[in-house]
Amino acid sequence: RVHMLDTEPFSKTFGKKATRKRPNIKIPDLESMAESAEKLGDTYDDSKDRDRVVDAPDQWDAPREYIFGAGQSKRIWNELYKVIDSSDVVIQVLDARDPMGTRSQTIENYIKKEKAHKHLMFVMNKVDL
Numbered sequence: 296r297v298h299m300l301d302t303e304p305f306s307k308t309f310g311k312k313a314t315r316k317r318p319n320i321k322i323p324d325l326e327s328m329a330e331s332a333e334k335l336g337d338t339y340d341d342s343k344d345r346d347r348v349v350d351a352p353d354q355w356d357a358p359r360e361y362i363f364g365a366g367q368s369k370r371i372w373n374e375l376y377k378v379i380d381s382s383d384v385v386i387q388v389l390d391a392r393d394p395m396g397t398r399s400q401t402i403e404n405y406i407k408k409e410k411a412h413k414h415l416m417f418v419m420n421k422v423d424l
Contacts, residue, residue: 390420
């Protein structure tokens, strides 16, 4: 237990010349606090609440690589499609720690729809081995 008067004298703690900061209480009593909380509860919109906890989906969409979002994206994708057109086998190297996150669904769908005669091979690799 802290003995406040042992560390600070009464005049500095509770007197007219108190140097301690007082808490800034904006609501004078419990009833007005309950009323303001009720008003705020009526105007609450959960779609705007960024801190709201929601159930996470079983599978997340992987974030796109920065380079594909940069100004060179069309050129890179066109070069990639040229390579796929000229190859017989396409190999996707997946990270063994997160294989679903490192898969390219775009390439897989392209090969299934447009180039069904090509072979798609997955290789699992752990980078730090």
